[in-house]
Amino acid sequence: MVCESNSTQAAARQLGINPKLLDRGQQAQVVAEVGSEELALDPEIRALYAANKWLAQEFDVLKTALVFFGQLTR
CATH class of the missing domain: 1.10.1220 (Arc Repressor Mutant)
Incomplete structure (x- = not known):
């Protein structure tokens, strides 16, 4: 529960x-x-998915910042 x-x-x-x-x-x-x-109930798997989601968001923020500052071209 x-x-x-x-x-x-x-x-x-x-x-x-x-x-x-x-x-x-x-x-x-x-x-x-x-x-x-079964995997969804495993707290370790849930924590890993949450960490992965957070890292993906951080990566997107960093890519946006690089584009903004002109160091990365699309």
Whole structure:
């Protein structure tokens, strides 16, 4: 069972939906990203996917900065 954080509860309240519905939606998104429910439940796999997503965003920011400063051409 997933423990609800205050932010999840607040977001669900703001959207006018049950917090458990929001949790199921988040879980479904993780399953879609990793490809199986078994992997989605593994905390290490979830942490690796989160780290990968963060690094990809950082990479995009750095590419944008390089373009902005004229050191990289598209």
